[in-house]
Amino acid sequence: MSFRASIRWIACGLAVACCLRTHADGGAVVDRGRYGVYDATIFLSPVPPSTGVIDFSILLSRSGEPQLSVPVHVRAEGPNGAWTEGQMHDADSGNHLLRACSLTLGSSGPWRISIQVGENTADFRSFEISVNPAPPPWRASLPWMILWIPVALLLVAREILVAGQRRRRGAWDDSNHFSATILR
Amino acid sequence: MVAIALSSLLYLRGVRGIVGRVRGFPTWRPKCFAAGVTVLFLALASPIDSIGHMLLWVHMVQHWLLIMIAAPLILLGSPGIPMLRGLPKVVRRQALGPFIASPFVRRCLTLLLNPFTGWMAFALVNWIWHYPLFYGAALESTLVHRFEHASFLAGSMLFWWQIIAPWPWKARWADAALVVYLLAADVQNTIFSAIVTFSDSVLYSNYLATAPALGWDALRDQRMAGAFMWTAGQVVMLPAAIFLILRALKIVRPKPFVARERPATVSHLTEPFDLLRVAWIGSFLRKRAARESIRWTLALIALILVIDGFFGPADAPSNMAGTLPWTHWRGLVVIALLFGGNFLCMSCPLMAPRNLMRRWWKPRFRWPSALRSKWLAVGLIAIWLITYEAFDLWSNPRATAFIFVAYFAAILMIDGLFRGGSFCKWVCPIGQFHMTQSLVSPLSVSVRNTALCATCIGRECIRGSGSGHAKSASVSLSISVPGCELELFQPAKRGNLDCTFCLDCVDACPHDNVGILTQSPSVALTDRRWGSSIGRVASRVDVAAMLALLSFGAFANAAGMTGPWLDLVAAVTNSFELTSTIAIEAAMTSVAIIVLPVIMMSCAALISSRICGISLRESLCVGAHAIVPIGASMWCVHWFFHLATSASTAIPVMQRALNDVGLAWFGEPEWAESCCGPVPSWLLPVELVLLQLGLVVSGWMVWRGSAQRTGRRAILASIPWWTLSLILWFVGVWIVFQPMQMRGTSTL
Numbered sequence: 012m013s014f015r016a017s018i019r020w021i022a023c024g025l026a027v028a029c030c031l032r033t034h035a036d037g038g039a040v041v042d043r044g045r046y047g048v049y050d051a052t053i054f055l056s057p058v059p060p061s062t063g064v065i066d067f068s069i070l071l072s073r074s075g076e077p078q079l080s081v082p083v084h085v086r087a088e089g090p091n092g093a094w095t096e097g098q099m100h101d102a103d104s105g106n107h108l109l110r111a112c113s114l115t116l117g118s119s120g121p122w123r124i125s126i127q128v129g130e131n132t133a134d135f136r137s138f139e140i141s142v143n144p145a146p147p148p149w150r151a152s153l154p155w156m157i158l159w160i161p162v163a164l165l166l167v168a169r170e171i172l173v174a175g176q177r178r179r180r181g182a183w184d185d186s187n188h189f190s191a192t193i194l195r
Numbered sequence: 196m197v198a199i200a201l202s203s204l205l206y207l208r209g210v211r212g213i214v215g216r217v218r219g220f221p222t223w224r225p226k227c228f229a230a231g232v233t234v235l236f237l238a239l240a241s242p243i244d245s246i247g248h249m250l251l252w253v254h255m256v257q258h259w260l261l262i263m264i265a266a267p268l269i270l271l272g273s274p275g276i277p278m279l280r281g282l283p284k285v286v287r288r289q290a291l292g293p294f295i296a297s298p299f300v301r302r303c304l305t306l307l308l309n310p311f312t313g314w315m316a317f318a319l320v321n322w323i324w325h326y327p328l329f330y331g332a333a334l335e336s337t338l339v340h341r342f343e344h345a346s347f348l349a350g351s352m353l354f355w356w357q358i359i360a361p362w363p364w365k366a367r368w369a370d371a372a373l374v375v376y377l378l379a380a381d382v383q384n385t386i387f388s389a390i391v392t393f394s395d396s397v398l399y400s401n402y403l404a405t406a407p408a409l410g411w412d413a414l415r416d417q418r419m420a421g422a423f424m425w426t427a428g429q430v431v432m433l434p435a436a437i438f439l440i441l442r443a444l445k446i447v448r449p450k451p452f453v454a455r456e457r458p459a460t461v462s463h464l465t466e467p468f469d470l471l472r473v474a475w476i477g478s479f480l481r482k483r484a485a486r487e488s489i490r491w492t493l494a495l496i497a498l499i500l501v502i503d504g505f506f507g508p509a510d511a512p513s514n515m516a517g518t519l520p521w522t523h524w525r526g527l528v529v530i531a532l533l534f535g536g537n538f539l540c541m542s543c544p545l546m547a548p549r550n551l552m553r554r555w556w557k558p559r560f561r562w563p564s565a566l567r568s569k570w571l572a573v574g575l576i577a578i579w580l581i582t583y584e585a586f587d588l589w590s591n592p593r594a595t596a597f598i599f600v601a602y603f604a605a606i607l608m609i610d611g612l613f614r615g616g617s618f619c620k621w622v623c624p625i626g627q628f629h630m631t632q633s634l635v636s637p638l639s640v641s642v643r644n645t646a647l648c649a650t651c652i653g654r655e656c657i658r659g660s661g662s663g664h665a666k667s668a669s670v671s672l673s674i675s676v677p678g679c680e681l682e683l684f685q686p687a688k689r690g691n692l693d694c695t696f697c698l699d700c701v702d703a704c705p706h707d708n709v710g711i712l713t714q715s716p717s718v719a720l721t722d723r724r725w726g727s728s729i730g731r732v733a734s735r736v737d738v739a740a741m742l743a744l745l746s747f748g749a750f751a752n753a754a755g756m757t758g759p760w761l762d763l764v765a766a767v768t769n770s771f772e773l774t775s776t777i778a779i780e781a782a783m784t785s786v787a788i789i790v791l792p793v794i795m796m797s798c799a800a801l802i803s804s805r806i807c808g809i810s811l812r813e814s815l816c817v818g819a820h821a822i823v824p825i826g827a828s829m830w831c832v833h834w835f836f837h838l839a840t841s842a843s844t845a846i847p848v849m850q851r852a853l854n855d856v857g858l859a860w861f862g863e864p865e866w867a868e869s870c871c872g873p874v875p876s877w878l879l880p881v882e883l884v885l886l887q888l889g890l891v892v893s894g895w896m897v898w899r900g901s902a903q904r905t906g907r908r909a910i911l912a913s914i915p916w917w918t919l920s921l922i923l924w925f926v927g928v929w930i931v932f933q934p935m936q937m938r939g940t941s942t943l
Contacts (some may be wrong), residue, residue, distance in 0.1 A: 158884065
């Protein structure tokens with residue numbers, strides 16, 4: 012196979028794979044049960060929930076068939092009379108089997124979540140979640156802030172290795188190594 | 196996704212020249228690699244991943260694809276050597292070379308690639324991650340889930356390595372022993388699958404809630420998963436074992452290798468990249484008229500901005516002069532500097548009228564000796580940074596237009612009086628910024644073959660060529676091709692300092708020996724050799740002052756848009772009972788870009804020089820050069836933030852300007868676009884990575900600079916400057932987490 016052909020292979024493979032790509036919403040299951048004639052499983056992210064934007068997702072089915080067109084309404088009532096509500100949409104969900112909406116829960120403490128499925132106001136359930144105070148924003152980005160440490164350690168290791176090789180041979184010279192032949 | 200794309204690119208780059216030409220690397224290997232990468236992508240980023248959260252058996256399909264299909268296919272592609280060859284030469288030799296040549300690293304690799312290690316890794320990963328506690332943790336956390344998949348892939352690669360023995364490694368065990376190795380793995384897979392299949396209770400409680408929602412009973416889902424693992428594992432392992440048996444019995448023999456051609460010397464791996472040799476772009480840039488046309492286009496845009504600035508709305512978000520230069524141009528500047536070089540000076544709109552003027556008006560004077568340093572530019576940069584903050588230039592289209600006009604007047608006056616590129620070299624603060632930041636750029640105008648320059652007697656690159664040259668037959672013999680107006684003699688040019696990328700040297704060189712070549716970013720910062728027209732730049736205090744000013748200026752400029760800074764300005768202004776913040780902002784900016792750098796750098800230089808016995812000047816120069824990368828990263832973070840969040844602000848102002856002149860082609864202005872958009876989620880990680888890149892390169896430059904001067908005491912000499920770099924990095928990180936004043940946008 013020529014070089015161009017191998018490019019075509021990889022490009023075609025990635026293109027096909029990209030077409031199939033979806034995300035998983037993740038999160039934890041916080042409630043599951045029957046809402047009228049529907050079976051519903053409610054997911055929540057982040058885990059554990061903290062003040063700020065909370066993503067609610069619902070997997071709704073009827074006799075094992077996912078239901079994607081039934082209206083789903085979410086209402087959250089928090090401490091001190093605070094409340095917020097929203098409608099679940101397909102567009103908010105990365106996973107095509109789920110429907111989702113994001114609500115901003117402004118204060119920490121117990122929040123009562125009520126979810127109504129369909130137009131019938133009797134088909135609703137409530138459950139309680141405990142919302143923690145939001146961690147400082149840098150904590151969520153911590154993995155992105157410590158990447159320099161392993162890189163710095165690798166640079167130090169490189170210096171130690173080069174110094175050792177210089178001591179043995181007088182100067183760093185890669186011409187004697189099989190690996191160096193490959194590297195060139 | 197990024198890792199897969201990057202690996203594929205490296206593989207493709209490195210495989211050129213060896214596929215089909217080297218024994219052990221027949222043409223089917225790239226096909227296997229492509230198939231493996233595709234399966235990996237399907238396993239990790241397809242609906243399988245989504246549904247795997249809800250059904251155990253789908254999750255097991257994902258794991259099977261990872262460990263039984265993707266891993267062996269990728270190894271059959273023998274990715275090791277091609278990916279090493281695909282790396283840039285400097286990374287391959289300077290960064291990885293010492294590791295690969297190290298006996299210690301080789302011993303570690305030998306241990307890692309031992310069959311026992313491979314088998315144990317495969318089995319342990321399988322059992323540990325399927326333990327309900329860890330499995331549940333992976334389902335609930337994306338990070339843990341990714342780690343789970345990474346460890347599955349790594350463990351299975353170690354396992355299959357022994358069987359496949361990717362070129363050029365040889366199998367450690369004979370085929371007969373490998374059959375036992377493979378069947379032992381199959382047995383442990385069978386035991387595990389049997390436990391899952393015949394369990395009477397649901398092992399993974401997460402699926403109790405999700406599987407029924409998709410019409411599956413959780414226990415039935417679990418049994419299906421166990422049965423799949425059982426059979427699908429054997430579908431791969433048993434044929435592999437049969438193949439090994441046949442090979443051991445010499446029933447299957449490898450085909451004799453017939454090379455298509457001799458191994459090729461692959462120019463893209465041995466020669467540096469040369470932008471001027473790239474099709475289309477290279478031929479375009481080499482044309483003098485093409486470069487001039489870019490300048491005239493930008494000059495025309497500048498004229499439009501000036502007109503709109505003076506006569507358009509006074510509100511910055513509604514005026515082209517209030518948005519395009521401050522949001523879009525600056526964003527493009529950092530992108531060009533980060534991925535290219537000083538293309539901004541190459542396309543400078545000021546050069547268009549200046550070059551036109553020089554056709555008829557020849558300057559007579561030489562730039563005064565007393566001003567042949569960077570001190571004038573240092574003063575102008577300081578004034579620029581202070582006035583920007585104090586007078587909120589970004590919010591004042593009239594002031595922006597006035598600066599444009601003043602700039603055009605200044606270059607016409609100075610280059611009308613003084614010969615050469617006096618304005619660019621000694622005066623222009625924006626040019627100094629571009630040239631300084633391009634010290635960390637990957638591209639540089641430099642000679643292709645230094646040996647050829649040794650035989651050159653004409654030195655046309657600096658003297659100019661009066662009669663054209665052979666390579667450009669289209670150039671009329673009567674046209675004079677100027678040499679470098681900034682007095683840079685190509686063979687002795689060091690880095691991008693003072694280089695405007697005008698490419699006059701490219702036109703003038705009769706040997707076609709000047710190109711835009713890759714350089715090791717930042718390496719010019721520790722170059723102590725004498726450089727043409729700039730001397731020993733690593734020892735020049737004026738250059739050090741300019742570098743320090745621009746590096747600290749990056750942080751002051753970015754901090755000036757944060758909430759805490761603005762609160763402090765307001766508080767101090769109120770405490771002095773002033774009606775305007777101008778004086779306070781000017782004073783605070785002066786402290787940030789002059790007083791603080793002087794104090795901090797003097798302290799670091801003093802400590803470093805005392806510890807190691809080098810002069811204060813030398814130590815100061817090491818530090819000033821070394822902090823350029825972290826300063827450049829802060830400029831990138833700041834300006835790229837504006838571009839990423841406010842790019843759409845260009846739309847309504849251009850619609851408004853067109854409507855003002857009676858051209859309603861694009862409809863009424865969509866003012867909703869002039870409000871900054873939401874900050875994309877990827878922006879913060881990108882900003883943090885850029886800052887860390889700056890920190891690491893700065894730390895490395897400190898080390899190299901100190902090692903050149905102090906030898907064995909380099910670590911001690913470096914500590915004060917490392918501390919300063921870390922302080923700057925912390926300030927940068929603090930800035931990116933602050934609420935920002937969205938400049939050049941409306942609050943609609």
